[in-house]
Amino acid sequence: MIIVNMPDGKQIETKKRRIKDILKELHLNENAVLVARGEDLLTPDISLEKEDEITIISVVSGG
Amino acid sequence: MKCRKCGERALVTLRRHNASFCKEHFNEFFRRQVEKGIKDYKMFDWSDKIMVCISGGKDSLVLWYLLNDMGFDTTGMYINLGIGEYSQKSLEKVNNFAEKHNLKSIIVNLDELGHPIPLLESKVKRQVCAICGTAKRYYFNKTAYEGKFDVVATGHNLDDETARLLGNVLKWDPAYLSKMDPNLPEDGEFIKRKVKPLVRLTELEVGAFAFMNGIDYIKDECPKAVGATSMLYKNALNNLESEMPGTKHYFYNEFFRSAADKFKMEEVNTEMHTCAVCGLESFNEVCSFCRMLEKLK
Numbered sequence: 001m002i003i004v005n006m007p008d009g010k011q012i013e014t015k016k017r018r019i020k021d022i023l024k025e026l027h028l029n030e031n032a033v034l035v036a037r038g039e040d041l042l043t044p045d046i047s048l049e050k051e052d053e054i055t056i057i058s059v060v061s062g063g
Numbered sequence: 064m065k066c067r068k069c070g071e072r073a074l075v076t077l078r079r080h081n082a083s084f085c086k087e088h089f090n091e092f093f094r095r096q097v098e099k100g101i102k103d104y105k106m107f108d109w110s111d112k113i114m115v116c117i118s119g120g121k122d123s124l125v126l127w128y129l130l131n132d133m134g135f136d137t138t139g140m141y142i143n144l145g146i147g148e149y150s151q152k153s154l155e156k157v158n159n160f161a162e163k164h165n166l167k168s169i170i171v172n173l174d175e176l177g178h179p180i181p182l183l184e185s186k187v188k189r190q191v192c193a194i195c196g197t198a199k200r201y202y203f204n205k206t207a208y209e210g211k212f213d214v215v216a217t218g219h220n221l222d223d224e225t226a227r228l229l230g231n232v233l234k235w236d237p238a239y240l241s242k243m244d245p246n247l248p249e250d251g252e253f254i255k256r257k258v259k260p261l262v263r264l265t266e267l268e269v270g271a272f273a274f275m276n277g278i279d280y281i282k283d284e285c286p287k288a289v290g291a292t293s294m295l296y297k298n299a300l301n302n303l304e305s306e307m308p309g310t311k312h313y314f315y316n317e318f319f320r321s322a323a324d325k326f327k328m329e330e331v332n333t334e335m336h337t338c339a340v341c342g343l344e345s346f347n348e349v350c351s352f353c354r355m356l357e358k359l360k
């Protein structure tokens with residue numbers, strides 16, 4: 001399982017491996033979020049390892 | 064994906080440019096875009112004294128960081144709106160950032176001035192963001208005027224501006240459509256030139272730049288921003304952008320190429336007054352901000 005830290009602080013798990021598929025599953029637009037693994041940013045084509053943990057950062061602000 | 068320039072693994076991919084970049088080459092791309100925005104719209108040069116409006120969010124901090132790094136004379140201007148924890152946290156980010164990068168800043172504190180936004184909200188019968196906008200505009204103008212700044216820069220990015228453009232187009236509002244230019248001229252004695260150097264960059268690109276360069280910004284939204292219509296427009300544009308990369312750029316740039324001059328406002332020679340309360344230049348006997356404050360009495 002891959003652990004995903006959501007922008008609201010919640011943590012979820014997914015079986016999907018490719019960033020693009022994970023974003024799709026979570027109904028997130030790839031123009032609206034960054035995906036980080038530690039200090040590293042990941043592009044949508046990247047496939048994750050089994051025990052990876054990623055963090056989704058929202059970049060859309062309302063003001 | 065591989066970096067277009069060096070072939071290393073890419074950290075960002077920009078579909079509208081059909082390009083991916085590593086950290087080094089993304090930074091280079093980002094900086095070029097800012098330089099091009101400043102140059103194309105003739106925003107300012109090295110002799111200008113620039114006031115940068117700072118909220119503590121990613122856009123304003125990235126702008127401040129870069130302009131300073133490019134050697135421009137910048138001073139950050141932050142307004143503590145007195146909106147609970149959100150204001151406290153953002154002030155902390157701004158202070159830490161200024162200290163870390165050794166930057167000049169001016170802080171205006173609405174709590175200390177006796178009219179924090181929540182108090183105004185409880186007394187003035189208008190939408191809170193309209194109240195807040197009036198207050199921010201007033202203090203930005205006043206600070207820029209009193210500090211003898213040449214130009215006021217804000218961190219609005221391409222997503223902010225296309226969302227605003229879409230909103231104004233949906234209403235065909237000529238007054239607002241006439242004010243879309245990322246370089247608005249000064250108005251009278253009091254109102255300085257206003258520029259938006261990040262206008263060529265998307266929200267995602269600004270976010271990526273902040274992340275890669277360790278710019279520590281406030282990620283929380285202002286609690287009053289919930290349900291803002293601008294979010295609706297941004298989401299709609301992002302959905303279009305996914306299907307048709309480049310839509311936002313095209314929509315924005317074509318507006319200036321093909322339509323903006325149809326919305327030029329005629330110069331109306333309004334007689335300017337001096338606000339009877341605060342003494343600053345105003346369209347009325349008492350300026351809109353001072354009229355709002357009268358409601359607190």
Ligand code: SF4
Nearest residue numbers: 063192195285287288
């Ligand atoms: S969202 Fe918050 S900071 Fe922005 S205008 Fe509204 S009240 Fe002011």
Ligand SMILES: [Zn+2]
Nearest residue numbers: 066069085088
């Ligand atoms: Zn590279």
Ligand SMILES: [Zn+2]
Nearest residue numbers: 338341350353
């Ligand atoms: Zn006044």
